[in-house]
Amino acid sequence: MDKSNLNYIRFWGVRGSYPSPFGSHMRVGGNTSCVELRVDDHILICDGGSGIIPLGNSLLGQKDIKELTIIITHYHWDHISGLPFFIPAFIPGWKLNIYGPGESQAEIERCVSGQMVDPYFPVDVETWMADINYLKAKNSVLEYGPFKIETFNVHHPGSTFGYRIQVHGKQIIYASDNELRFIEQTTLDQQDEMTEDELIFNKAMEKEEWDKSVETIRDSHVFIHDAQYTPEDYAKKRGWGHSCYIDTTNCAMDANVKQLYLFHVDPNYNDDKIETLHQAVVEQVLARKSNMDCHIAREGLIIDIDRL
Numbered sequence: 001m002d003k004s005n006l007n008y009i010r011f012w013g014v015r016g017s018y019p020s021p022f023g024s025h026m027r028v029g030g031n032t033s034c035v036e037l038r039v040d041d042h043i044l045i046c047d048g049g050s051g052i053i054p055l056g057n058s059l060l061g062q063k064d065i066k067e068l069t070i071i072i073t074h075y076h077w078d079h080i081s082g083l084p085f086f087i088p089a090f091i092p093g094w095k096l097n098i099y100g101p102g103e104s105q106a107e108i109e110r111c112v113s114g115q116m117v118d119p120y121f122p123v124d125v126e127t128w129m130a131d132i133n134y135l136k137a138k139n140s141v142l143e144y145g146p147f148k149i150e151t152f153n154v155h156h157p158g159s160t161f162g163y164r165i166q167v168h169g170k171q172i173i174y175a176s177d178n179e180l181r182f183i184e185q186t187t188l189d190q191q192d193e194m195t196e197d198e199l200i201f202n203k204a205m206e207k208e209e210w211d212k213s214v215e216t217i218r219d220s221h222v223f224i225h226d227a228q229y230t231p232e233d234y235a236k237k238r239g240w241g242h243s244c245y246i247d248t249t250n251c252a253m254d255a256n257v258k259q260l261y262l263f264h265v266d267p268n269y270n271d272d273k274i275e276t277l278h279q280a281v282v283e284q285v286l287a288r289k290s291n292m293d294c295h296i297a298r299e300g301l302i303i304d305i306d307r308l
Contacts, residue, residue: 006038006304008303009036009172009305011301012031012054013035013049013050014264014298016226016264016265018032018078020268027271029299031082032081033176034046034048035174037172039145039168042068042147043069044149046176047070050078051299052083055086056089059087059088068095071149073154074156075111083115088130090128092129094130095130098112098135099135100112113125137151147165148166150166155182156242170221173216173220177226178242179243180213180243180247181238182209187199187203214251217252218256221308222308224263225251226263227245227265228265229243230269231244231246242264245280252292252294256292259308261295262294265296278294278296
């Protein structure tokens with residue numbers, strides 16, 4: 001696809017947990033979370049996993065844009081491990097705005113720079129020669145060029161954000177790590193010890209939390225969301241902070257999402273398994289007579305924002 005004069009979303013890393021550069025994974029891709037939004041010559045990058053490395057290399061091939069903003073969902077390594085190898089950070093004349101969970105700009109800087117200290121890395125962030133600007137949101141809202149970016153909290157170990165991005169009249173949701181059925185874990189773990197009233201209360205909480213998730217993404221044009229597990233694997237890993245693809249798809253349909261992109265897929269799943277997963281989702285959508293388009297997020301996939 002010709003990207004000249006195109007406002008687009010591009011996937012640079014789509015895996016969860018760790019990079020998986022295996023031959024059996026290349027149709028989907030092996031890099032960890034990184035999504036680029038380029039609109040009106042402004043670049044917004046969601047997460048700095050290993051996918052940000054080829055993105056950085058590609059940016060060196062152009063001279064028009066020298067500023068970008070990186071929004072980080074949380075500081076687990078699969079979401080920041082590409083930053084020490086992001087070449088624009090090392091080049092004078094570039095400006096990088098960085099935002100993520102934290103009570104202050106200093107806390108965001110500490111979390112980002114913490115992986116680049118002895119004995120974990122040979123050089124620290126002092127070697128970054130770009131102008132690095134750590135952002136502070138105003139009432140959980142950032143504005144950058146044509147982008148209005150709102151944060152919301154999701155269910156994942158540690159402080160973790162999802163992002164609601166408004167641009168050109170379109171709404172794009174990016175929530176890479178989120179366990180939609182998180183509260184059910186408590187019920188399952190403790191149901192034998194609960195009274196009937198306690199069970200009723202927990203079920204009410206589950207519905208309230210589900211309804212809140214649905215309203216957060218209501219009528220979105222693009223929904224990029226955690227779909228890490230099959231039902232079998234999710235049963236073993238409830239409480240780990242990731243969703244089963246069935247729950248992600250149902251949430252998207254309940255919210256009247258236009259296009260769903262299943263993201264942060266498990267690195268243990270090869271391309272064939274993910275194709276099978278996608279077929280199951282297509283059948284799930286048809287069974288509910290939904291018009292939603294459902295896709296696997298794949299490295300290199302480009303979405304034309306203005307045609308959404």
